[in-house]
Amino acid sequence: MRANVLFVEDEEALRMTVGDRLRNEGYAVECAADGDAGFEKATQIPFDLIILDVMLPHKSGFDVCRDIRQAGLITPILMLTARGQTSDKVSGLKIGADDYVTKPFNMLELMARVEALLRRAPSRPVAQTGTFDFGSIHVDLVGTEATHDGEVLNLSAREFQLLRYFIEHRGATLSREELLKQVWGYSADMYTRTVDVHVASLRQKLEEDPKQPKFILTVQGLGYKFKP
Numbered sequence: 001m002r003a004n005v006l007f008v009e010d011e012e013a014l015r016m017t018v019g020d021r022l023r024n025e026g027y028a029v030e031c032a033a034d035g036d037a038g039f040e041k042a043t044q045i046p047f048d049l050i051i052l053d054v055m056l057p058h059k060s061g062f063d064v065c066r067d068i069r070q071a072g073l074i075t076p077i078l079m080l081t082a083r084g085q086t087s088d089k090v091s092g093l094k095i096g097a098d099d100y101v102t103k104p105f106n107m108l109e110l111m112a113r114v115e116a117l118l119r120r121a122p123s124r125p126v127a128q129t130g131t132f133d134f135g136s137i138h139v140d141l142v143g144t145e146a147t148h149d150g151e152v153l154n155l156s157a158r159e160f161q162l163l164r165y166f167i168e169h170r171g172a173t174l175s176r177e178e179l180l181k182q183v184w185g186y187s188a189d190m191y192t193r194t195v196d197v198h199v200a201s202l203r204q205k206l207e208e209d210p211k212q213p214k215f216i217l218t219v220q221g222l223g224y225k226f227k228p
């Protein structure tokens, strides 16, 4: 299936070169020239990936990213940040971006990141329906609520983000470092024990027998795997 990519960038020359390159790589490409148009397209058309420049007229890439996440969309977002703005990278990841590339970038590097993000992207059904079921658990990703036989499970915001990440990457072995970075936005040298604590807590709430989990499995020496 041909992946659908949205590219939000105000510099016309860059829109054209990157757009052409993406099309040559076989992607279907939509472009938007400012933040408002980018947000509008992102919420109206189902995309597999959004490439989002930080410096945009009207509405910055950060604001667009935050609004996209607040609208409940889980489409992977690759941010284009200015060189040397380390804080940009951190803020971007904190508000829900999945990766970033620093400008000026090398086209091959950009394509490699695009490909990597698409490879680990959630399958579209989840993104489109915004819900996911496993066992007797129903997860509403848009309404950020999980229920068990119709009863609302009291998940903390972080537990929900962790569960969402598990759902989006179901079947994959996820290291504690990756979970920390993606769910908490921390660098890998922070306490990975934090992940264990939250996984244990999620199991308490989601698993019939938390000591013998059926869904959130431990992969010895590697991390965790969600198997719905």
Ligand code: CA
Binding pocket: 009, 010, 011, 053, 054, 055, 056
């Ligand atoms: Ca720009």
